[in-house]
Amino acid sequence: MLESPEDDASTTSAGAASAPPEHGPGPVTADDLDRAVQLAVAALRGVPATAWEAKAGPLEWDRWETVEHLSDDLFAYAAQLGPRVPPMSGEVPFVWASRRPGGPANAIHANHAAGPDGLLQVLEASGALLVAMVRMRPSSVRAHHGFGAADPEGFAAMGIVETLVHTHDLAEGLGVTWTPPADLCARVLARLFPDVPQDTDPWPTMLWATGRADLPGHERRTTWRWYGEPRA
DSSP, X not given: OOOOTTOOTTTOOOOOSSOOOOOSSSOOOHHHHHHHHHHHHHHHTTSOGGGTTSBOTTSSSBHHHHHHHHHHHHHHHHHHHOSSSOOSSSOOOOOOBOSSTTSOOBSOOXXXXXXXXXXXXXXXXXXXXHHHHHHHSOTTOOBOXXXXXXXXXXXXXXXXXXXXXXXXXXXXXXXXXXXXOHXXXXXXXXXXXXXXXXXXXXXXXXHHHTTSSOBTTBOOOSSOOOOOSOOO
């Protein structure tokens, strides 16, 4: 689950009771998810080895932990779609555990001995699991998520938000330029955030939608959510 700068995994993302009507430009695909993960891995390869223990932007986690959390999200979304009859009342019951008080509770942890290259390999592999699951599962499949039972497209879109926004967190303070493609952001906003402005730049709008930035003319969000349920 994407972390809000203000909240931990148990309290993030209050929101409206129902989604506004659908709008937006076309479906989110497995190719979109693969594109997002590959762009993130490429951007993070430039992070100096000495920078991984510093905090990731507004989060309370360091950069290493944040990549583990992102990898865990992608893995968990793939796992939700995995059973022949996916769970509708909760998550597939892997054990999620923190390695330190206040750290992210993950099922996926990278071996520190493998260094940053190994960490990014874990991220890429976790992303590939979700890409493959989105490709193979029919659009009629539904699986539980706290923001609404989602189809494969919905889980792909969730994985993209996690990837783009947490890479933004990771890039803060590093001088790494991170501006994801506008078309990718627009498709994801249309799928998951039907309540956001339609006439603003998609990437700043995504950062605003997830409580990470201001958007001119709109009050900054301190609580937020997305809408995972498929719409007509």
